[in-house]
Amino acid sequence: MKYQITHETEYDYSVPVTISQHLIHLEPRFCSRQKWLEHSLEINPKPAYKLSRKDIFGNVVTAFSIEDEHNVFKVTAKGIAEVFNNKMPDKIPTCKEARDIVKCPKTPDDISAAMFLYPSPLVAYDDAVRNYAKECFDEEKSFFDAVKDLNNKIYKDFKYSPGYTKIGTMPTEILRERKGVCQDFAHFMIACLRSLGYSAAYISGYLHTRKEGEQQFLGADATHAWVSVYLGEAGYFEFDPTNDCIAGEEHIIVSKGRDFGDVSPLKGVITGGGPHTLKVAVNVKQID
């Protein structure tokens, strides 16, 4: 599937900002199931300095500073992406195998999967999380089926309710409240998997909403978040607990990290500014 994507973020400050420094994760990473045919980034006012690099997770991070006084700050990311479904893995490990692969890593891929194996700043967990997840897993059960069951369980048990949580709401709290948004469900599912010794990564990106008459996906035309698990030789496979599905050609990947903190689309520290209004517009249009 081919999409044209526009992602606009605009800040209107009530007091001029004299200097601001930002860090963005808006440029798409390379990945096997999708191709970016073109991509551009427009920043207003023009940054005084800008530099992109690749981080340890393989994302493109851009740091820039705006050193002219400004009242409005706008970032527009535009691109055309061709996206395919996750290929069904041909060799699926059992739960035990999936755990051992990262516990005693052999290949460079195994080692890098270990980056997503431990608690991270926004994914902490406890026994309650572990107990919640446990019933989906069994030593000899197919790891793929187990994760799918967990995905489904979270979808059924948790209520989608925007505005209730905020960035930094921990999985332990999400479990108590049983509600949240896609970011929370992704964090929670990652916590479940890591608490049992599996590697799980946070994926941020966009979701394409189907045409009229078809099922509406939650998180329509907005940034979205889901989960990627490591299957060893078969590589990574993605699940979307918010929509109870395997992430496929509707899920457009931008970045991957341990949690939201690693891939936050836009952050910054500004001097001045005062109260501000924020406008975000995401548009995902299918073009063939």
Place this chain on the structure above:
Amino acid sequence: MKCDIKEDYKVRQGIYDELFFEDNSPRKTTAGILDTLKKLGNDEVERRRKLLNYSQYYQAIIKSDNEENCGLDSIPLCFADEEWAVIEKGLAQRAKLYDLIAKDIYGEQNLIKDGIIPTFSVYANPNFLQMLWTGKNQEQSFVNLMSTDIVRRFDGKLIAVNDKFQIPEGLGNALENRISTARAYPELFHDLYVTRLRHFFENFRQTTLSGNTDSDGSTVLLASEPNRNRRSEDAILARYLKLHLVENDDLSVRGFKVYLKTLTGLQKVETILRRVEDGMCDPLELRIDSGEGAVGLISAVRNGNVKVVNSLGTSILESPIIRAFLPDIAAYFLKEDLILEPVKTFWLGDEKARNTVLAEPDKYMFYKSFNDKFAQIYGKMTMTAQLALVEKILKEPENYTAEEYVKTSTTPYIQNDKYLQGDAHFRFFASYTQNECSVMPGGLGWVTDENGKKTVDKDIWVLTGKNIKNLPERNRQNEYIPLTRAGGDLPSRAADNLFKLGKNLEKAEILARIARGISRHLSDDCFNDDEDQISSLFKALDGDFFVNNEYENNLWNFVMKKSEAEGLQAVFKEIRFIAVQLRDRISEDTWQFIKSFGENSLPDGKNAASMLPYLQRILSDAAAFEGLTSEGMTRGHGWRFLELGRRIERGILTLKMIKNMLENKTKDEVSVLSAFLEAGDGSLTYFRRYGAKLYPAPAVDLLLCDESNPHSVAYQAANIEKIVNELPKSVNHNFFKPLDKEILKLLSQLRLADVYSLMQDDNGKRKALIKYCSDRITEFENISELLSKEYLNHAPQKSVRAAMATEV
């Protein structure tokens, strides 16, 4: 004090003592020291011991409340040739090894790929700053300055316990200890050929702290927040290394380069010696609440535009879990054994190690794997705590690391005139640049008592037995040094602190003078006649100290009570607080003076008479200090801000005094006027000019409008104008700036004042005077505000956008 140590002190059998052999005969290094002490005699030794603590850092003016410090002990811990050589080699090896570890972790990660360390030790480690990972081993050293803690096991073997890289604490402390001992025992230094520290610091400054490329940038010391305990050490180091001491707000990152905000603008920074933890260095990429670093610092580092010493990211090297693999890593990288025996350390995530440790937990102390701050010594815990710990370990073994508990050597120390026995600890320091390691010939020693509580510091001496002349300074004769005169490179924050110091010094003087007036009258016989005078003086204090008619009590509260937010002691507290922050740029004389300002001739009773000598002393000290600064300070911008602070404060306080004391016209104003002139230090001039009879208008004129009287309001205003004209002007403004206008307004109002009409009253109330004074006070305050805005606050309040995120 009795100082025949040989009688008092007995070595414990089977435990190595730093000073004595098992038969209580002194070790080679000790004999010389004990001989000299004996020659000096008891009284002299005691005198020296006092001297030792006088110049000491423990006397630092912020005495931390929670830490009881017993100061520096007279007898140093000594190391001689052979053993010192081992320590030097051992530290050099560790510095090199740790540097390789950091380069690998932030680069190729072969330690993980080859299974030398578990993925857990890095990927689960919050001290691993993944944003600094580059994938390639960088050339520049991560480790530039290291401290290594060493203990001597009871059998005499030296054991390396841990190493610090972010902020090797105690370096400044060791330096101060050395300065103190060298001053107290010059003959020992001479006779024993104690190796000097100076060369180490010079070398550190010239190599490690020198920049990478162009030399036009400056080197700064990024200090911790002013209320942190280590702040006074920061100042000591900055001063000794001749670096600007800066705080986060002094730095600004523009175009991925770091700049220091100075009075004249931004000045490029080449090297930062940081005294701030990793996580606190950059709110943009690290902890969003990191208050001590500079926004964008990491970008500047990443672009190679600034060198940070030690490199950011080195906190991972301090993780106990890394120590557990140190011997393996040494074998892997260096194909060597560790020269200094490492303390046995086990990561409990490993099953075999866990079984070994849990079989005999008594022998160990336990750390969280990523946190070396807090250790639990199993043998010293209660049974319940032990059980709870084991349970936690079994549940999450990977989160724990065990370190063998080392029974250390003993050393005598003196406390309450007695020789006691304690455990000896050593901390050594090394700098490391481009594979060259230099170990400081000395260190920080300290002693703990049987409960593990820290008692005294000890200096560490390295005795070579020969007289090594200090190495010659590099020949700089041919270097071209551009001449400069007291320049604009004064950091804005330093200027701000000098400004505040000036204000508070002036305030102390004025308040003390008023209080002296009160205490004089109270201790006089004819006090009953002077009720008006005393109550008007209390009004001049401009606080809530005139609570009732218990004058003496009120006065005591004002002068001595430390808990008061308003009184004299609060001013002294503020002065000391500011002085600590200025420690790096005030002279030794000034420092000694400020340290004891307000602490001399303390009153021995609560009555007015006994307070008199104390207040007298404050006033003479203040005058001495004024002399010190006017004689000793270069007329640079620093001096100007100190002076501006003084002038503004005196202007405001004098106006308040006029307003508060004379707002009501009383029937017999003579006593009030006499008190007024005394408080404003104008009596002498008045009587010379006008004779003995007191009239309100001339008295007010003298303290308000007379520009020739250095205590008048007008004099302050005129001087402010003069000084402000000498400050750097930002841009070519051909018109008057708000600051100039405000000064002009104040000065004209003072010159135009018609004192007689101001003194007119309306039913006893001098409304014109009240309004006039209030207006001038506002103008002074505006000037102060405008000065801050123009010169001192280059950093407006930051508002931090946490994560500007938009997830659904």
